[in-house]
Amino acid sequence: MQPTKSVECDGANGLRMFYSPSCAFVFATAILLAACFSSCARKESVKRKHLPPPVEADISGLPPGQHGGVFIQTSPGEPNTFNPLVSEDATSGSAIGLMLEGLTRYDPVREKVVPGLAKSWEIAPDMRTHTFRLREGVCWSDGHPLTADDVVFSFAAIYDQRFPNRGASDQTVDGHPHKIEKVDALTIRITAADTYAPFLQTIGWAPILPKHALQKNFDDGTLMKAWNIGEAIRNPDSIVASGPFLLHSFRPGERIVFKPNPHYWRADSAGKRLPYVDFVIMRFVKDFSASTVAFASGQCDAESITPDNVAWVKKSAALHDFTIHERGPSPNSSFIWFNQNPGKNKDGKPFVPAHKLKWFQNKKFRQAVSYGIDRRGIIDGVLFGRGTPLWGPETPANAKWFNPSIRQYNYSPKEAMKLLNEAGFKLDSNARLVDAENNPVSFALNTNQENPIRQNMATVFRENMKTLGIEVQLQFLDFGTFVSKIQDSFDYEAGLLGFTGGGDPAGGKAIYLSSGRLHQWNPCQPKPATEWEARIDALMNKQVKTLDENERKRLWGEVQEIMAEEQPFIYLITPNAYAGLKNKWKNIEVPRIGSIIWNLDEMFLAP
Amino acid sequence: MKNNLFRQLVATPAGAGAFLLLAALYFAAALAPFLAPYSVSEQDLTRTYHPPCRLLWKDGRVHVQLYWNKDRTASAYEPVAGQTAPVAFFVPTQKNEKILGFIPCAWRFFSVEHPARIYLLGSDSTGRDVFSRLLYGAQISLSIGLIGICITFFLGICVGGLAGYFGGIFDHAAMRLTEWLMAIPGLYLLLSLRSALSSKFSDSGQIYIMIVLILSLLGWAGTARVIRGLTLSLRNRTFVQASEALGQTPWRILWLHLLPNLFSYLVVSATLSIPGYILGEAALSFLGIGIQEPSSSWGLMLSQAQEMKVFMLNFWWLLTPGAAIVTTVILFNILGDRLRDIVDPKFRMTP
Numbered sequence: 013m014q015p016t017k018s019v020e021c022d023g024a025n026g027l028r029m030f031y032s033p034s035c036a037f038v039f040a041t042a043i044l045l046a047a048c049f050s051s052c053a054r055k056e057s058v059k060r061k062h063l064p065p066p067v068e069a070d071i072s073g074l075p076p077g078q079h080g081g082v083f084i085q086t087s088p089g090e091p092n093t094f095n096p097l098v099s100e101d102a103t104s105g106s107a108i109g110l111m112l113e114g115l116t117r118y119d120p121v122r123e124k125v126v127p128g129l130a131k132s133w134e135i136a137p138d139m140r141t142h143t144f145r146l147r148e149g150v151c152w153s154d155g156h157p158l159t160a161d162d163v164v165f166s167f168a169a170i171y172d173q174r175f176p177n178r179g180a181s182d183q184t185v186d187g188h189p190h191k192i193e194k195v196d197a198l199t200i201r202i203t204a205a206d207t208y209a210p211f212l213q214t215i216g217w218a219p220i221l222p223k224h225a226l227q228k229n230f231d232d233g234t235l236m237k238a239w240n241i242g243e244a245i246r247n248p249d250s251i252v253a254s255g256p257f258l259l260h261s262f263r264p265g266e267r268i269v270f271k272p273n274p275h276y277w278r279a280d281s282a283g284k285r286l287p288y289v290d291f292v293i294m295r296f297v298k299d300f301s302a303s304t305v306a307f308a309s310g311q312c313d314a315e316s317i318t319p320d321n322v323a324w325v326k327k328s329a330a331l332h333d334f335t336i337h338e339r340g341p342s343p344n345s346s347f348i349w350f351n352q353n354p355g356k357n358k359d360g361k362p363f364v365p366a367h368k369l370k371w372f373q374n375k376k377f378r379q380a381v382s383y384g385i386d387r388r389g390i391i392d393g394v395l396f397g398r399g400t401p402l403w404g405p406e407t408p409a410n411a412k413w414f415n416p417s418i419r420q421y422n423y424s425p426k427e428a429m430k431l432l433n434e435a436g437f438k439l440d441s442n443a444r445l446v447d448a449e450n451n452p453v454s455f456a457l458n459t460n461q462e463n464p465i466r467q468n469m470a471t472v473f474r475e476n477m478k479t480l481g482i483e484v485q486l487q488f489l490d491f492g493t494f495v496s497k498i499q500d501s502f503d504y505e506a507g508l509l510g511f512t513g514g515g516d517p518a519g520g521k522a523i524y525l526s527s528g529r530l531h532q533w534n535p536c537q538p539k540p541a542t543e544w545e546a547r548i549d550a551l552m553n554k555q556v557k558t559l560d561e562n563e564r565k566r567l568w569g570e571v572q573e574i575m576a577e578e579q580p581f582i583y584l585i586t587p588n589a590y591a592g593l594k595n596k597w598k599n600i601e602v603p604r605i606g607s608i609i610w611n612l613d614e615m616f617l618a619p
Numbered sequence: 620m621k622n623n624l625f626r627q628l629v630a631t632p633a634g635a636g637a638f639l640l641l642a643a644l645y646f647a648a649a650l651a652p653f654l655a656p657y658s659v660s661e662q663d664l665t666r667t668y669h670p671p672c673r674l675l676w677k678d679g680r681v682h683v684q685l686y687w688n689k690d691r692t693a694s695a696y697e698p699v700a701g702q703t704a705p706v707a708f709f710v711p712t713q714k715n716e717k718i719l720g721f722i723p724c725a726w727r728f729f730s731v732e733h734p735a736r737i738y739l740l741g742s743d744s745t746g747r748d749v750f751s752r753l754l755y756g757a758q759i760s761l762s763i764g765l766i767g768i769c770i771t772f773f774l775g776i777c778v779g780g781l782a783g784y785f786g787g788i789f790d791h792a793a794m795r796l797t798e799w800l801m802a803i804p805g806l807y808l809l810l811s812l813r814s815a816l817s818s819k820f821s822d823s824g825q826i827y828i829m830i831v832l833i834l835s836l837l838g839w840a841g842t843a844r845v846i847r848g849l850t851l852s853l854r855n856r857t858f859v860q861a862s863e864a865l866g867q868t869p870w871r872i873l874w875l876h877l878l879p880n881l882f883s884y885l886v887v888s889a890t891l892s893i894p895g896y897i898l899g900e901a902a903l904s905f906l907g908i909g910i911q912e913p914s915s916s917w918g919l920m921l922s923q924a925q926e927m928k929v930f931m932l933n934f935w936w937l938l939t940p941g942a943a944i945v946t947t948v949i950l951f952n953i954l955g956d957r958l959r960d961i962v963d964p965k966f967r968m969t970p
């Protein structure tokens with residue numbers, strides 16, 4: 013290592029808090045070394061400020077480890093902000109997630125809500141009043157105690173009209189905000205407008221903000237400007253954290269470095285304060301394939317890998333000592349749907365020609381199309397066999413809520429023809445499918461052009477439909493144009509899209525309720541157009557109002573059955589998910605859904 | 620003069636070679652429905668990323684080696700020892716496709732019996748034959764240059780010729796228009812035109828015409844300026860003045876006296892600018908805003924080969940459209956160079 017190179021490193025002055033100047037040089041070099049060639053082992057351990065854990069620390073259930081190590085991730089995007097009220101994108105969200113915590117946390121491996129900043133909670137018999145008790149002795153990263161005042165302040169900021177943020181709609185029930193009351197310094201009472209099943213999970217999404225640091229911005233209305241990237245570059249210490257990490261330095265176009273929060277409120281069973289790692293580096297790369305290449309060449313410690321890349325990434329597993337964990341089906345669904353909107357545009361022209369609307373509204377037609385799709389073929393051919401066919405709205409990834417006994421449509425052109433004949437369709441002399449009025453069956457399928465797997469699915473679908481005598485024209489649009497067609501102008505016949513799923517079924521209200529905006533086959537209905545849509549509305553509304561989990565599973569299971577039977581969305585496939593992680597890290601717990609390093613605070617370097 | 624030019628062109632090996640190869644390429648593209656063993660969109664999901672098949676001679680006829688998928692998760696294929704399928708020639712087909720859009724084609728040049736498949740250049744992500752798609756893609760990639768050049772030269776001759784001949788206000792207006800067009804960065808204008816028009820055109824035939832139009836409407840300005848300059852210098856020659864004195868109409872003078880004198884320049888410049896159209900189409904398709912699936916073009920095929928796995932798992936046959944583009948562009952440049960040498964001997968390179 014050339015000594016001159018240390019000049020390029022950002023560590024030197026930021027490290028002053030913990031190290032003497034002579035040490036800083038060594039570790040600055042170490043960070044650079046680690047960032048460039050992470051395979052290069054670092055022997056020195058960083059001296060950290062060790063404070064005794066708080067009285068009511070959360071004790072990790074995983075085996076204890078030791079402090080040390082640098083964890084390197086790559087990210088194709090850069091955070092736009094470190095302010096949770098402003099954050100809209102995944103990269104900002106994941107950076108903020110390392111630094112700020114909510115009252116509750118979600119354990120994706122055990123699939124349950126676990127205590128966060130709140131140590132415990134009680135639910136009153138009215139099923140909507142929750143009393144949260146905060147942990148005693150917990151401090152912000154600057155040593156200021158974290159109390160009920162911070163919680164009240166955070167919700168005041170979220171609900172404040174001056175600060176429009178997406179948390180505001182998350183933290184409402186039927187459009188009404190929760191009532192927040194401070195009981196004493198460590199006790200908070202939160203009353204929801206009505207019983208809301210996923211309340212405990214959603215309350216954890218509201219990050220608790222430091223009142224002492226942000227009160228001034230709140231008062232003068234500049235809260236949305238606080239903690240912006242300029243602030244993070246100039247003065248990273250001003251971003252006060254309650255989570256496992258704090259900002260150490262942020263260099264746009266290069267990397268973010270996080271350091272451990274000396275006041276974090278979790279400890280291991282040996283009494284050591286978490287997190288174990290000394291630094292987390294998020295290095296920015298150009299795009300997803302650059303990120304995958306960085307992992308395959310041993311430059312970073314963790315990466316999600318798409319099915320088509322698994323084969324070649326695996327080749328360097330032994331060389332760079334990593335393992336690719338198979339996570340099973342991903343929670344992302346993909347589906348084809350027909351526009352069943354009976355409305356007319358401004359000029360009085362129907363969105364869909366009347367004879368086509370008649371096909372699309374015919375359940376047997378939709379079922380026949382579903383039977384005609386070779387899902388196994390798409391998986392074997394396009395996804396290298398690494399995928400799972402999908403029959404309903406929930407993918408098998410969401411094991412807790414997945415209903416395995418719904419109707420399946422295994423590839424069978426014969427079954428499809430039978431259903432089409434029953435619905436009055438027949439083949440004409442040119443082997444084209446025609447309806448009862450002799451209209452040849454043909455429609456245009458729209459999808460967005462950015463996604464190569466979706467393009468492949470569309471071309472396979474076209475060939476599959478050709479076997480049934482149906483002519484499909486493919487139209488590839490850019491995502492924005494496509495979305496405006498679906499949500500505003502409704503001038504399309506069929507579409508192919510996907511949803512990122514997983515989590516609580518209450519999150520699907522916008523999709524499954526007939527009044528929902530994402531109820532794409534016929535959105536925003538004033539009242540349900542069909543009996544089965546009315547039934548889904550009733551089931552969905554009932555399931556968010558009951559806290560009995562088995563009852564909720566039954567209700568959501570029935571929604572899945574109806575969706576599979578009626579096929580308003582003709583579900584296609586879900587790719588399997590893969591996670592690559594370096595073997596040197598211990599306490600790895602790869603969940604089926606979500607971030608693979610969700611428990612980064614518990615991960616430690618093997619001795 | 621035309622015959623003379625052609626004879627001189629094919630007199631040298633470079634000129635003759637380039638001309639013959641290009642002729643063969645265009646011929647193959649025109650005969651795609653006959654030469655390609657499969658249609659442009661025929662998939663086989665059990666044989667994705669299949670490597671090119673080996674051909675061998677057995678029992679007095681050509682056979683194709685059969686392969687099995689050793690590892691589905693990596694699309695690794697291995698030849699099955701001793702298992703081959705005979706290749707049949709002039710196979711009747713039910714596919715009702717037409718050569719050049721009007722000659723019905725009842726045969727395929729070669730094919731193997733189902734369920735075996737012949738992949739001369741391997742298969743793509745949905746098991747389509749890359750060789751067939753290259754041929755069908757050539758129809759678009761190669762014709763776009765010819766059609767584009769026709770539109771460009773028509774516009775260039777009209778605007779440049781009239782501007783040079785009449786001069787004055789017409790000349791002024793036309794030249795400012797061309798300057799304005801040339802001042803706009805081409806690629807951005809192309810991209811914005813394409814995205815502005817994309818919602819209006821969806822069918823692949825319409826997209827094709829739109830791309831030709833966009834490319835040629837951006838390309839005529841340079842041609843118009845050169846033609847104007849040439850016309851201006853010819854205009855004052857005595858034979859033009861003589862025809863004017865004889866009372867011939869401007870159109871007739873343009874057509875009969877000026878155009879033949881411009882002919883040699885036009886031929887050279889056309890040959891040298893065709894590659895621009897081929898590359899323009901490839902660039903648009905590569906960016907995902909050109910020819911769309913399930914149609915095929917060389918740029919589109921190349922854009923589908925830009926994934927990491929193609930390089931890491933060595934699916935090299937997916938890069939053949941790139942080789943096709945490079946070859947065509949080089950051939951056109953050689954041809955253009957030869958033509959220029961013949962037309963303008965002063966520029967000929969001396970050894």
